[in-house]
Amino acid sequence: MTSTSFNPIQIQQTTIEQNQPLSLKQGQVFHGTIKKLYPDQMAEIQVGQNKLYAKLETPLKAGDSHFFQVTNMNPQAELKVVTGPMQQSQTTAQQLNQLLDTMNLPKTQEMQQVLSHFVKNQLPLSKETLLQAENWLKNLPESITKQEALQAIQKMAELKLPFTNEIFKGLIFGSKSNGMTSALANLSALLAQDTSIEPAIKSTIQQQLQLISKPLAEETGGNLLSKAVQNLFNTETSASQKSQVLNLLKNADIVPKNATAENWLSQGLKQHQNLANESIKPSASQLIQTVMTSKPADSQQIIQQVQTWINDQTNLSEQQKTQLQQLVNRFDALPKNASTLEMFTKQLHEQLVKAFAAQSSETSTTTPRDQLLSLLKPEAANPQATQSTLLNLVRTAGESTVATVQNLQLQADAEVLSAMDGKMMEQAIKTVLKGLGMSYEASLNSKMSDMQELAQSLKPQLLSLIHDSQITSNVREAADNILSRLNGMQLTSGENGHQHQLVMQIPLQFLGKKTEATLQWNGRMKENGKIDANYARVLFYLNMEALEETMVDMQVQNRIITIHLYNNQPQLEHLAEPLKAALKKGLSDKDYQLSGLFVKPFEKTTAPQTVTMKKGDESKLNSGVDIRI
Secondary structure, eight states: OOOOBOOOOOHHHHHHHHHSOOOOOTTOEEEEEEEEEEGGGEEEEEETTEEEEEEESSOOOTTOEEEEEEEEOSSSOEEEESSOOOOTTSOHHHHHHHHHHHHTOOOOHHHHHHHHHHHHTTOOBOHHHHHHHHHHHHTOOTTOOHHHHHHHHHHHHHTTOOOOHHHHHHHHHHTBSSOHHHHHHHHHHHHHHOOSSOHHHHHHHHHHHHHHHOTTHHHHHHHHHHHHHHHHHOTTSOHHHHHHHHHHHHHTTSSOTTOOTTTHHHHHHHGGGGSOGGGSOSSHHHHHHHHHTOOGGGHHHHHHHHHHHHHHOTTSOHHHHHHHHHHHHHHHHSOOSHHHHHHHHHHHHHHHHHHHHHHHTTOOOSHHHHHHHHHHOGGGOSHHHHHHHHHHHHHHHHHOOOHHHHHHHHHHHHHHHHTOOHHHHHHHHHHHHHHHTTTHHHHHTOTTSOHHHHHTSHHHHHHHHHTOTTSOHHHHHHHHHHHHHHHHHHHHOEEETTEEEEEEEEEEEETTEEEEEEEEEEEEEOTTSSEEEEEEEEEEEEEETTTEEEEEEEEEETTEEEEEEEEOOTTHHHHHGGGHHHHHHHHHHTTOEEEEEEEEOOOOOSSOOEEEOOTTOTTOOOSSSEEEO
16 A cells, blocks of 8 residues: 545545536636537537537537637637647647647646646646646645646546635645644644744644644543552652652642642642632532631531532542541541641541542543542643643653653553543544544534634634744644645535535544544435434544554445455454454444454555545455545
8 A cells, every 4th residue: 555645435426526517617628529510600519428509609510529718608608619620640749739839838747747637537627727737736745746736636626616725735635644643743843943933822732732642641641640649648659759759740730839748738738728719610629628718616517518528429439438428527526626627628638639549540530530630739620721731741741751750651551541442532533623623614603612612723723823924934834734634624525415425534642652544434414414324434544553554444234334444464354353243242232233344455556556436346445545436
């Protein structure tokens, strides 16, 4: 497999285009053959699969082929002959040279390539279109071949899209099945070096890039935080190790800079005094603040409130609840004064930190993690602040060269890996798509969208960045590359009647492993506008570190699923066999029936090829990932 482009599934769109009447505009040139002549210089002209009735400026002979130019469309099509009759003895080069001379076009290699491609594919052309296409071919990036550029230009002509740089680059980069991960990494590296960008803007983009490149970073950060706290409580942890762990939390701005191994918990408790209760969502942090600000005379009311809160916590084990209730009972038996209330607050805070630290390492849910963070850093008791803090913790740990911190991160990564399941993978993909801003334009029209959160996604950030006159050309080019990919996914997605097509490139990185997935879904819409889950065709192209190039072709017919898995690893079929039963059961739980899973190698070829899937020949796959169904 050597080709790197991945054209959309569009058998329906191709069929619709072929069945539509020929659409011409004034000034366009096309190749046609005169089939019949009528009075008043009217003629029937064959143009590819279409027939056109038009008035000719000069009398011609039936059977001859010419290049015609549209001179008028109202009230009827009027044509003038651009070239004389095309003789069968003429070579293609001679015909093209004749057309170049007639249209007064430059005879450059690029122009000849563009013109040849337009004529071969029977596309209407105009002088302006050809000159624009020639300019694109002359100034292609190194990563783009002329053939890829010609395919994009052809698509623009077929879909009647405006010939603009934005659309051209969108179709070029949007058809790529790889390179998104490296493009994001390149932008991140350039941003780090660029000092002309405002620090706040740079920080926002870098945080979004980190979230996209590591979609499970929040889960890893939650595990890392709980392990760090457990190490600080552990009596077997050495003083030097505790100091190293504490420095990690300080550098991540989770505990105060003046905290020590002896007072870090009490320093964290003091932070609750600086915030008003109403600014914090109902949480462990709010409970601590309520207890801290109460008076001894309110002790009985506080005891009841704490007991109710403990009983309502679904993320605490029964043993943890019992220990907390015992703490409350001990306080209830003591005299109610300022000293005992302060002691109770301190012990309650410590017990809750221990409890949620333990729970954060045992569950993939976010609530215990959020509760723990709110106890240590109460101003982070909202989703956006929690996300930012945990991402900062992961980034800080990743930059550390301290062995203790590196080991904690490895342990946190391992626990996330062991907890990996379908729901976590789904969440990771949603995080990436949301972070990229794939639905940015659609969300702008939605009244339910959080505009502040939407503005934090990568796409609007890139739009602002490329219009900043202060940034360097390297940063602007890198940002424009990614923006073109995002636009290209939208351009290659679309709908025709009940048919709907979706194309997505998803860069994924899990625990140091990088994967790029290109997904193409083709299905139909029901009358109510919802997706018909009974019928679909889905293609996945994956480039993974161990399995390398892999293609999954999944067909759904009346909820019966057939899967063809293409990969050149000889042992893959043997490895897949034990997983078939689980796959069949999982699909059955969703009311789907697995018809078969077939593992096949890619057919070997000596050169990159375009894979064309036609009706009646859908099972034949050749090497390459340039696929049309």
